[in-house]
Amino acid sequence: MQDLIGYVLFCAVLTAGGWVLAPFMARVYAGERSFLSPVLGPVERGLYRLCGIDPGVRQSWRGYALALLAFNLLGFVALYLILRLQQFLPLNPQGIGAISPDLAFNTAVSFVTNTNWQAYSGEAQLSHLSQMAGLTVQNFVSAATGMAVGVAVIRGFTAPKGVGLGNFWADMTRSVLYVLLPLSVILAILLILQGVPQTLLGGAHATTLEGAQQVIPRGPVASQIAIKQLGTNGGGFFGANSAHPLENPTVLSNMAQCLSILLIPVGFCFLFGRMARDRRQGWAIYAAMGVLFLAGLLAIWLGESGGNPALGLASNLEGKEMRFGTGLSALWAEVTTAASNGSVNAMHDSFMPLAGMVPIINMAIGEVIFGGVGSGLYGMLLYVVLAVFLAGLMVGRTPEYLGRKIEGREVTLAMLAFLSMPLGILVGGAISVTVPTAAAAIQEAGPHGLSETLYAYASAVGNNGSAFAGWGAALPWQTTALGLLMILGRFAIIVPMLAIAGSMIGKQQSPVTAGTFPTHGPLFVTLLVLTVVILGALTFFPVLALGPVAEQTALSAGQTF
């Protein structure tokens, strides 16, 4: 009961936070003045001048996409080089060496695509400079890239005739300066006050009360954790991520981080309503996401609340921290996989089978339950296109959304984007469990081994980054395959969505008639939720039956592997 009341309060605060943030973001993306303009306006203009950018230039969807791809490609190269050369660079108090080419490729792709999959342990393998100038930078700009695409796609669906998709450079810069950076400063200060280290010093050497030697790892942690959550990145400073007591030391730090993960994604729902000049449209998207969120949360909570009878555990505390217990671990698992965050405060590999299945589903449907910053909303708009198309088929009318016709081109592009998920997860996963070199990654015997592989591929393609961490993510096969699939999962959705936005923006607004299907009522919300659930279920049910469902059946029969 304590857990459930806590969840309700959490959702209320989250909703209020997103609701407050939306009008501010609307002003920022419209290029209007806000209360931060006196301080940040000169910085913004200075950046444009320095980079030779005219923020007023409207880009076509192709121009927008090319600018984005160029920026991300260079970001990848820079991060790869920093990781490979860290032993020659400053701010390396522990004297850590270079990381291998395949791991550097995997890590660089992972941070550029906002996945933040960790095949490494930061405290042992990365210098302070790699964490700051490498990972923290991509935490900001990969998040800002997602937000920019989110805003461009919203403009495509909602902007009146004569307004373009916008300018990638302006949208990206404003996301960093006005939204991500100020919120990160606030959260970083709060985390520091809770005990998250923020120092350039290396590890402290302690002699324990019983005389053992212990190194207390330190570094510029708080600044990175703040943006890792706000930007739905999820890559931790430490290998144990937000379960590590120096990354997430208190219950308050836990709640603040949890809230930060979904704050901007929730804000995007309401931003959508504002930009559509019909706030009900934003509430409808929010409601559909909210229903899916609560369903997932309750399923994880129920799955975890009965302990593990097969092991005689009254409470399933394997892989969980005492301060969080099962209640806050369940909340975090839902939050981090509903969003494309991927940080963890408990080890999902040790969750009960059905509780561990929910995160897999959340990721496999594309992280559209609030989702990543920006990416959650454009991901859900993909389902909206499919939902209104299905509704149109049922009544034999050309589907419309916000007064614009959804035609063959948009539906084709939406299906193309949608198919990247099953393609990457099911085909990639199938190869991984078949080829012996790849299958060596599996830690557990029995159906749990399949769940581990499925989780990894869903996480990579969905750009999530969490894992069933017993699985051998560091195998060269897996670092390479997952690296390639992260690129697929990111850009094979971004580019078609921008193309859809590009084709929507020029369309004639058709008048509302008695025959128009309203897209703000409970009927539409239900249809949207069902579209997500049915498409997800049809695609992934067979493999889920062989993994988590089979494991639950075995567990109920008292079988272990």
Next chain:
Amino acid sequence: MMTHIRPALAMLVAMILLTGLAYPLAMTGLARAVAPGLSQGSLVERNGRIVGSALVGQQFAGPGYLHPRPSAVDYATMPGGASNLGPTSAQLKEQVAGRRATYEAQNGASAPADAVTASASGLDPDISPENAQAQAARIAGARGIDAAIVQQIIRQHVTRPLWGLYGQSRVNVLRTNLALDLAAPMPPAGAD
């Protein structure tokens, strides 16, 4: 594509300077000014020597100390980590049974769940109050004091859920053990 390379390169360099250097360095400076202890790992000193971090668990095996939870990395910090064993793992089942037998032999009490499971970080600084109290008699025996004193010290170190809603009641092992040493110094054991 090429027309985008120049602004992309300039923007990337600018973002590295702004978000990769200026932001973390400003936060570091601020942290040192306002919270020097908290921002440097919450180190705990005794007699001028660092004995650990209040936030990071450490191993205790002696009979006079509160024992922490099992750790998959044996409280190694570079890096920490979990077992990641699944819920139907035979290996985990065996581990849990082994830990339960050891715990019950040491303490003569049945083992709570947190005493037989490894944490997520391998560095969990806390145990449940039930787990702590079950160890009180053993600790009192080793220190030659009344069990009521140990129980009292444990009670003083219980942290309750935030606002009664979030998290679990817990006892910080290192802080409690420091308090035990202060209240009733151990007979000549330990390397301190």
